Amino acid sequence: xxxxxxxxxxxPTYLNHETTVRSWLLTRDHKRIGVMFLVxxxxxxxxxxxxxxxxxxxxxxxxPTIMGPMTYNxxxxxxxxxxxxxxxxxxxxxxxxxxxxxxxxxxxEVAFPxxxxxxxxxxxxxxxxxxxGMVWSGADTGWTFYTPYSTTSPTAVTPILLGVFIIGxxxxxxxLNFITTTHTLxxxxxxxxxxxxxxWAIYGTSVIQVVATPVLAMVLVLVAxxxxxxxxxxxxxxxxxxxxxxxxxxxxSHPAVYIMVLxxxxxxxxxxxxxxxxxxxxxxxxxxxTFGIAFVGFFSWGHHMFVSGQSTFGSGIxxxxxxxxxxxxxxxxxxxxxxxxxxxxxxxxPLLYVLGFIFLLTFGGMTGVAVATTSLDVHxxxxxxxxxxxxxxxxGSVLMAFxxxxxxxxPKMFGRLFPERWASVAACTIIFGFIVTFLPQFLLxxxxxxxxxxxxPSEMQWLNVLSTAGASLxxxxxxxxxxxxxxxxxxxxxSPANPWGSRGYEWFSASPPGPHNFxxxxxxxxxxxxxxxxxxxxVF
Amino acid sequence: MAxxxxxxxxxxxxxxxxxxxxxxxxxxxxTRGHLxxxxxxxxxxxxxxxxxxxxxxxxxxxxxxxxxxxxFPVSALFLALLxxxxxxxxMTRVRMARPDGPKALEPVRPASTRTAPPGSPTRRVxx
Ligand code: HEM
Ligand SMILES: [Cu+2]
Numbered sequence: 001x002x003x004x005x006x007x008x009x010x011x012p013t014y015l016n017h018e019t020t021v022r023s024w025l026l027t028r029d030h031k032r033i034g035v036m037f038l039v040x041x042x043x044x045x046x047x048x049x050x051x052x053x054x055x056x057x058x059x060x061x062x063x064p065t066i067m068g069p070m071t072y073n074x075x076x077x078x079x080x081x082x083x084x085x086x087x088x089x090x091x092x093x094x095x096x097x098x099x100x101x102x103x104x105x106x107x108x109e110v111a112f113p114x115x116x117x118x119x120x121x122x123x124x125x126x127x128x129x130x131x132x133g134m135v136w137s138g139a140d141t142g143w144t145f146y147t148p149y150s151t152t153s154p155t156a157v158t159p160i161l162l163g164v165f166i167i168g169x170x171x172x173x174x175x176l177n178f179i180t181t182t183h184t185l186x187x188x189x190x191x192x193x194x195x196x197x198x199x200w201a202i203y204g205t206s207v208i209q210v211v212a213t214p215v216l217a218m219v220l221v222l223v224a225x226x227x228x229x230x231x232x233x234x235x236x237x238x239x240x241x242x243x244x245x246x247x248x249x250x251x252x253s254h255p256a257v258y259i260m261v262l263x264x265x266x267x268x269x270x271x272x273x274x275x276x277x278x279x280x281x282x283x284x285x286x287x288x289x290t291f292g293i294a295f296v297g298f299f300s301w302g303h304h305m306f307v308s309g310q311s312t313f314g315s316g317i318x319x320x321x322x323x324x325x326x327x328x329x330x331x332x333x334x335x336x337x338x339x340x341x342x343x344x345x346x347x348x349x350p351l352l353y354v355l356g357f358i359f360l361l362t363f364g365g366m367t368g369v370a371v372a373t374t375s376l377d378v379h380x381x382x383x384x385x386x387x388x389x390x391x392x393x394x395x396g397s398v399l400m401a402f403x404x405x406x407x408x409x410x411p412k413m414f415g416r417l418f419p420e421r422w423a424s425v426a427a428c429t430i431i432f433g434f435i436v437t438f439l440p441q442f443l444l445x446x447x448x449x450x451x452x453x454x455x456x457p458s459e460m461q462w463l464n465v466l467s468t469a470g471a472s473l474x475x476x477x478x479x480x481x482x483x484x485x486x487x488x489x490x491x492x493x494x495s496p497a498n499p500w501g502s503r504g505y506e507w508f509s510a511s512p513p514g515p516h517n518f519x520x521x522x523x524x525x526x527x528x529x530x531x532x533x534x535x536x537x538x539v540f
Numbered sequence: 541m542a543x544x545x546x547x548x549x550x551x552x553x554x555x556x557x558x559x560x561x562x563x564x565x566x567x568x569x570x571t572r573g574h575l576x577x578x579x580x581x582x583x584x585x586x587x588x589x590x591x592x593x594x595x596x597x598x599x600x601x602x603x604x605x606x607x608x609x610x611x612f613p614v615s616a617l618f619l620a621l622l623x624x625x626x627x628x629x630x631m632t633r634v635r636m637a638r639p640d641g642p643k644a645l646e647p648v649r650p651a652s653t654r655t656a657p658p659g660s661p662t663r664r665v666x667x
Contacts, residue, residue, distance in 0.1 A: 244630075247625075248626075302625070311630075312632075313632040
């Protein structure tokens, strides 16, 4: 091969080597599957975002504004269900994990490409069933489906339960696929101690997915059984125990918050290195703390049940165990900061999102420790304080990392650059809008405004107006991002193979990569993000 | 496991025999045995043994070192965690909502009457 043409744009890429619709729908290429997931989860984000705006508009005034109370119950349920189950859980692993994990390992494919394709369709089927349930008659249980209300509510809870159940299978399959890929398809030179930290994060997430998701599936089926066949498992009037539902639900759903956050942390690690031009500070500690979080995350589910009638003894244990998670999170935060310290910081758009991430995660995590204190939680439970806590930490981290990843890997995925100036404006709008939306909610909660209520005393109005104003800023920021990204697909500057000068292994492939990722199998002869070497020698 | 790697038909028949014996033991325990507090743990122990036998030999997990060394213990750990912590919580709960207060605990009444619907004769709210 003539070296001077290496990396030229004439090479076929995964995007243009076949262009029929059929070649996309039946593809087994992890990169195309990642792109399909990206489109699906962004659609979910949009849908959930529309519901969010409806909620915030309703809360502009103390009384009824644009909808009735029953509609309000359905809208917050739809918002939560869509955002949690359709967006936050699959977003980073299924879209970006699929796209970059094999590239980072130097693999041609994931271990089970057909299963990977199946996971797209399973996700789509589950999402379709969920959306069908929403359109049919909605559900008014909240995203947590608490019994005994969810077993008696006259709304369409059953199709939504089954939809979420089906999506769970997609999650499990994706997790298994990533675990197997990491074990079996690493390129020569890729020792366990060289695996990029994004891969470690996805790997840890996959373990949680495989271990915990079956419990969710089981409890959803039990609720559906109780609704359809009247089996008395959770309903106390039939001899059941409603707190048992909460145990089983949170045994999955607390670790599930780490299913959302760990991949986000993985993205942040990659981006911090690339834009500080330094290898990560404390590689081993970051990898190990991923597993610390994954493990301890399984011991803390009871902190959601402090006021459920759970035993005081149980609450005490769960409260203390919850606080352990904060230690592992702090390890990561200190390591990111230490990586930036003394680095040659290049404040590009992805790094802006990282700064937003670090602030929101720290703030949200500290309020987490506060609500894990049983005595304080009695005051805050089911108020807007909790809403603010979990939006800060969950939405703050997943959304920031999702946007960081989208901008960081955009040139890799589509071979185009986005307009930097516009993107910085959007990033600042999003971060600022986010803080304006959710900071007032801490105050609202502390003043005693319950979550999931559609009316409130008029002294609380100004904080609600502030929150809605922030949400509008957020919506504006998203609109902007959507516009310039779609614009860049066609008119953006053609990106060089490695526009950021990153030393991440995924940049060893062309941008966008060829159909088989690498022309010749890469050999990884240095640590990931080793900035002491000159630029990656050539694109494989 | 002593029968490691056993492949012949007689091995399977032998295991099947053990399963039958264990089933009979469960039945005897339920009808004749008077183990009191111990009957539940013993019955669960037998069930667990049977599960392990089926998984190891009929599902061939015994031939999969990865499954035997990692997947099995990890699953057992997490199952123990879920069941253990939930049980500990349920056993240490103060039953504020119990219709007839903490004095009349399970042994007196059959479990099926524990939370009778409001208005039924077995349910007395606030005495
Ligand atoms: C890593 C990120 C975390 C995420 C994504 C997260 C997410 C959530 C979510 C979604 C809820 C609300 C669930 C609901 O009722 O709808 C919640 C509540 C709670 N979180 Fe976190 N959390 C995180 C970290 C922490 C930490 C580190 C702690 C403790 C040290 C903590 C303690 C709590 C407690 C005690 C509640 C329940 C409060 C209540 O409902 O009264 N969280 N969290
Ligand atoms: Cu939790």
